[in-house]
Structure formats: C-alpha cells, structure tokens
Amino acid sequence: MQNILVVQSLTKKFDNFTAVNDISFNVEKGSIFAFLGPNGAGKSTTIKMLTTVLKPTSGEISINGFDVLKEQNKARESFGIVFQDNSLDEDLTAYENMVYHAVVYKVPKTERAERIQKALAIVGLCDRWSDYVKKYSGGMKRRLEIARSLVHYPKIIFLDEPTVGLDPQTRNAIWSHIRKLNEEQKITVFLTTHYMEEAEAIANNVAIIDHGKIIESGTVEEIKKRTKTELLEEAFLKLTGRDIRDDDNGANKQKMMRGLGRMR
C-alpha cells in the first residue's frame, strides 16, 4: 500500500519544552488513521506542523508526495483540515466562508457553486447556507468546517477532535459523514479523538502518543493483543497511565505533572 503521509523524526520545541519528540510514522492511502493521546500529549502540535501552521524544530514531512516544508503550497492543496478550535469567520455567512475558501484554494469559478453545494449537502447544511456562522450551534460549526475542508477536493483530511463537546446524535452524524467520505470519495482520514470507543469503531490504524513520544502503533487488533486487553480504551489507559492531565497550554504544568508521575 502507498503512503500518503510520511513523517520522519518530527520534533517541536517551545523554548525548552519539547512538545513533540522525534516521532515517525506513515499513513496509508485510503485508510482511517487515529492519533490518540491524553491532553497535552502533542496531538494538536503535530497536526499544526503537518499542516504548515507551525514550523517544526526538526524532522521531515511528506504529504501526497510533496515535501511539506519545501513545497508548501502543493502540500496545502492536497489536504483538508479541521482544527481543534474554531477557524470560521463568524461574522460571515456559512456560504461566504465557503466562497472565501474556494477562491483562496483556486477552485475554478465555474465549479465553485456546485462544489460548495455538494459539500454542504454531505454534512446536511444545505438549508442553512445563508445564515451567519455566529448563529450556528457548536455541532453545525463543526460540520461546516468539515464541509469547507472538502471544497478543494483534498486527498487527505485532518480532523483534530472533530466531535469534542458535541451531543451523541451530532457525534454519530459526524462519524457517519467521515466514514462516507472515506468510503465513497476515497479520502484518507487522519483524526484525533478522546473517545476511544469511537476510534476503535472507525480507525484502521492507530498511533498512541504521550509526552510527545509515540508509545504504540498498529491496527486496533494488534494493539489490543500486545497489551493483552479487550478494548482500545483499556489498552490506552494501560499505556498512558491513569493520572489526569490538565487541559491547558501551560508547559510548566505539564512538566510538573511529569515530575510527579516519575516520583510515584
């Protein structure tokens, strides 16, 4: 199988704190890849480097055969991205957000309306296209971001916790959209999530990251076998320990937690 994403020795340091520490992995074309880890493990930082928003301290990334650091624009055309936090312009309507995206991604003028229409249909937002985004609910914003990331026909889509904070109905709807994209449009999916049962249900391959290091990777079955567990969630807890992680961006707290972890 061909790899659409190849990551080699990727590292990101913030001052003295190493958020991502020399990780390497591949993602197969057409697969659904789940990148799992506790809060502060380095998932979002990794995704930001993969998508050219952050500059890596060192390492190499290739997406769809393009060097992400050297052929940035080619790489950017190849992926779609839904960030963990909002990246919509709430003062514009849903449709205006989509048009902005289509123009900066150089979608031919004649195809814009149709592509936007289709992308909105995939996530069930066709009848709300003219609303201001600030009037959308959290779930609708998430779905709109997914729709937007599809307008330029990406080969791979990155989804950073696409279902966090949403009710079960919306979560199910989003996962079924994602599965449909993968099956019907053959888009490779790279996702992170906190919900292990969701990852287990959808992913072909999994990598588990903690403290900036990949500590386990393989198919769900392989990981369960190796950790002698029944569920991915148990395997995850076994691998990453049971201490609670802070959900903030304080590198110091992380360091302190790590110190405490070692003391025990």
Next chain:
Amino acid sequence: MMIEIIYILCLRQLKHYWRSKARLIGSLGQPLLFMIAFGFGFGPMYTRANGGANYINFLTPGIVTMAILFTAVFSGLEIIWDRQFGFLKEILVAPISRTEIMIGKTFGGAIIAMIQGLIMLSMTYLFGFRISNLGSLWMGLIFMFLIAIFFSGLGLTIASKMEDMQGFQMILNFLIMPIFFLSGALFPLQNLPYAIYLISRIDPLTYGVDGLRGSIAGVSTFGIYNDLVAISSLSVLICAIGTVLFLKIEA
C-alpha cells in the same frame, strides 16, 4: 489569480466593515468631529495669524488623511482579531504564500481606507472646501493611496508581532496618535520647539499630508515630488519589513 485573492481578502474586510455599523460610523464620525471642532474652533485664529488664509483649505487634507490613517491601521490590525477568533489558521493553511497574503491584505486594507478617504473628501465640500486645481487631483489620489498602503502595511507589521489585543491601546495612544498629531495634519509645523520639530520630520505621515495638501489645496512645505519620494519609499520599506515578519507568523 493574485487579483482574485486581493479581491476576496478585500471583500471580506469590506463586509466586516459594512456590517459593523459602530465601526463605520466611528471611522467617519471621528474625522467629521475633528473637522467641525477644529474648523470652527481654530479657523478664525488661523485666518488672523496667516494674513487671511483659509483654514478649511489647510485642514481638509489633514482630515482626509485622518480618515485614511485610522481605517488603514485598523484593517491591518484586524489580523490580531483573526488570531484571537481562530480565522488566522484558515488564512495560513491556504495554498498561497505568506508574501501573497501580506500583499493581498495590505492592498485590501488600503482600498478600504481609500474609499473612506474619498467619502471624507467629498464631505468636506459641505464645509466649503474646494480643490484648488482639479488637474492635480490625480496626484492627490496617489498620495491618499500611498498613505493608505503605508498604514495598512504598518498595521499588519505590528499585528504580526502581537499575540493578543493587549497592547492595542498602547499602539493607538503612543504610536498612531502621535503620528497623527505631529504630522501637521491639523496645524502648521512652524515655530515649534526643536524636539517636536525633529519628531515631525521623521514622522512618515508628515510627507503624506504635505503632499496631499500640495496636490489638492495647493500649498506644500517640502514640494510634492520630495513628498512623493519620501512616502513611497517608506511604504516600500514598511511592506518589506512586514513581509519578513509575516513569514514567521504562526497560529
């Protein structure tokens, strides 16, 4: 393609601008208020001190400049808002180079500021201002545009170094306000204490105002062509600095 990107960046800013009525009214209302307060307040004094010269003619280029200055700086600083509310990430992952974004945003901001300046210029007709020589109006438009480019670029340059909205007030009070007041927009730069005189000479806006005044009101201190060289080279300089800083921006 570049044209289209400038167009969409500009359109987005225009929509923000048009939809936020407070901003729209504020950015036209403030210069208008200055026009009234200074025009009627200082007018008679100026006329007496300058042997009958018309203060409205002196003031108008300053007021037009004011409208352009604030709109341009704010549209450049808008990227701080984009950072705060997350849209910056969408800007940065798009398959366009940082240089193109910088150029697109600078022009986008400048065009909006230019529109603002033109609205203001037509309003000054209500106060009795008349362009001294319609033939040199095009030169005035060039100055207005260069002022707009400079300050839109300056706003972006500052914004690319600013993490959040704190410090925004500082920039306004200790950079933009002094630039405006010491540029000669409101009063002639004559018989000033030496320190202020010096500052006014390194104030980029001084040359913008003087050039605009020379073009539409027929009076200039340094000569229109010197002003033109000064403000255009400063615009190029600030855009170059801005581009370098913008290359390093992360979200």
